Amino acid sequence: MTSYQSQLGEGEGIAEELAESQRAISIAEFFEKNKHMLGFDSEARALVTAVKEAVDNALDACEEAGILPDIYVEIQESGDYYKLVVEDNGPGITKEQAPKIFGKLLYGSRFHAREQNRGQQGIGISAAVLYSQLTSGKPAKITSRPKGQDEAQYFELIVDTDTNEPEISVDETTTWERPHGTRIELEMEANMRARSTLRDYIQDTAVVNPHARIEFDEPGLDESLKFERAERAELPDETEEIRPHPHGVELGTLLKMLEATDSYSVSGFMQEEFTRVGGKTADSVIANFNDRHYGRGMAWQPPKVGEDADIEAAVEDAVANKGAETTATFAAAVSDAIHDRDRVAYHEVEAIVDDAAEDAEADGDTTFGSTVRENAVDAAWGAVTADLTGDLYALVDDVTTKRKE
Ligand SMILES: Nc1ncnc2c1ncn2[C@@H]1O[C@H](COP(=O)(O)OP(=O)(O)OP(=O)(O)O)[C@@H](O)[C@H]1O
Ligand SMILES: [Mg+2]
Known part of the structure; x- marks a missing residue:
């Protein structure tokens, strides 16, 4: 049998033949194949990473808007999958921005700011959305109510990995009891083997952010864990942009x-x-x-x-x-x-x-x-x-x- 390699070598114009299979690779396609790079390398770790990405964003958004964070994290068993829900009382995200934030990798507000925030790359939450859609086939469900608006916007979307653009399947206005904030719901293949890591993460986050109130619920708990805001705790000082040293x-x-x-x-x-x-x-x-x-x-x-x-x-x-x-x-x-x-x-x-x-x-x-x-x-x-x-x-x-x- 003649191998593809030897066939390739025979004719002239091998560079032209090879050229036919060369094309640009979208960033989403790349991470689809290399999800371990983003912390989604095992089912146990994936859940911890997704929680961390969503909670980091919630804390960043609240602090940036001068709001004392009130964050709710819930993990539910959902058939073969786990469902993660994270809610915050942050400033919310506009109708125009929301699809890109959750449905496009490398889209964010912090990459160009030389400022100390938790988020930097504009990849965290969209990577979680990508992992969720890859493993469960379900879209991400996003509700966001910008501060000062009567209604919230509800989206269901996935990342189109060919184009690295959001593919929206549901886009409607809805009501939400929180006056402002964002809620994200992701279903994914996961397991609770990292249960103690997850709890430690939530607890440590509550300890180092005494100005935040965090509630955490997971399967098997009789009552959710509540980490109340420390009395008289204030928002941390706003970070200042640092300039580079020559x-x-x-x-x-x-x-x-x-x-x-x-x-x-x-x-x-x-x-x-x-x-x-x-x-x-x-x-x-x-x-x-x-x-x-x-x-x-x-x-x-x-x-x-x-x-x-x-x-x-x-x-x-x-x-x-x-x-x-x-x-x-x-x-x-x-x-x-x-x-x-x-x-x-x-x-x-x-x-x-x-x-x-x-x-x-x-x-x-x-x-x-x-x-x-x-x-x-x-x-x-x-x-x-x-x-x-x-x-x-x-x-x-x-x-x-x-x-x-
Ligand atoms: N809960 C939220 N409330 C308000 N804005 C948010 C929220 N989550 C994300 N954002 C906005 O979406 C952008 C993208 O979030 P994403 O997690 O993908 O990237 P990042 O936080 O900037 O960086 P990193 O990749 O390091 O997490 C953020 O920069 C922020 O502007
Ligand atoms: Mg982030």
Whole structure:
């Protein structure tokens, strides 16, 4: 018998033959085959994961909306399956959003926020829905009543794994006794072997969230377990968005951040978007960059006297409030010292400016503070490198315009 492999190799155009079987795989299809990645690897664990995903979301939603959580979790035997019900008194979910939240993987509100929440990926609850439909064939049943609305919306839906879009079978308005909140009902293949893990999870969640009231019911219990809200317990402080530390950011992320920023300057961008970066750090990062790219560590040939770049005039312009004569003497001293050299490096310009400033201070009663000196160094260095940096800027402009096109 000829194998498929040897048949494939015989003709020409094998790449074309292979191409016929290559296609994009939807994220839902991927997780359908790899559900262990999401914590649904055994029937016992699946139930714990589904409870955790729904309770995490309930706590997140309540806290985000400033509501003290009141959560009800129930597990029932339902023929060959187990039915999980989780209810919260959160802000509810709008009619438009609900199908996507439960019926589309990688859909959520937290992925792009650098904030400490329980949920992050936008995959938790839709993965539970996916597991439920795969094992029981039943749709998820969702009821949600947004705060301030008289009626609730009821949906039955599954995830269409080919398209990763919700497939809604029932969509109707209904009434619900909770003034606001969300209820989710999932049937799934499961077992209660992890009963003690499940109870521990509920109990631990109640302990670490004393501001929440949690009620839990499972088969075999005479009465549901109630974990009352601790007296006078308040909502935890709202989380603040954390900015990344510059050392922790990879190049690709940095490029994306640059594209998205509202800042107008590099210095502003660094101070706004990163933690622990102030004006000083931003300046030193920029200076290091300039050193590396424009070769400030290298010695440059100063322009000839009389060429366009006029060091003396540039320094004179940069020095303010020092009296005309002092300024002129100072600028001339800097310019002469630079022209005396064949080549000059940035740190030498700094030394030259310092010398000239000290001479000027010794001659009169003016002081040349660090800001004036820095401005003078910038101006002198700018004049020394004017020709070349002009070319470089033109080059950078050219490249960026081309990239944008
Ligand atoms: N009970 C709920 N009440 C209000 N909004 C909810 C509720 N459950 C989920 N959501 C919204 O749906 C989104 C998706 O939930 P999902 O659990 O899939 O992802 P997530 O919580 O953002 O991240 P993770 O994948 O880590 O759980 C949430 O980001 C939240 O905006
Ligand atoms: Mg979640």
